[in-house]
């Protein structure tokens with residue numbers, strides 16, 4: 572029972588919308604399309620639980636960066652890999668991915 576900010580409200584609204592759509596698509600045996608803004612509202616760093624920033628390559632998220640931890644969680648085959656042990660240090664990410672450096 573704490574403060575419920577405008578950001579919390581927006582995130583709740585996005586989450587509710589996403590879950591409704593997820594059920595609609597799941598009931599039809601389809602995978603739901605989801606946009607980067609919706610993903611960012613739902614995802615958190617698995618290590619510090621902080622907010623993430625999308626790392627964009629050709630208009631698609633290639634990874635999600637946590638500035639606090641200095642790592643990027645990669646997106647593989649459209650699935651964000653949100654595991655502490657899969658976090659790639661910023662420096663390594665930027666060396667391996669010069670086309671989409673961390674923001």
Ligand SMILES: [Zn+2]
Pocket residue numbers: 616617618619620621637638639640641
């Ligand atoms: Zn973090």
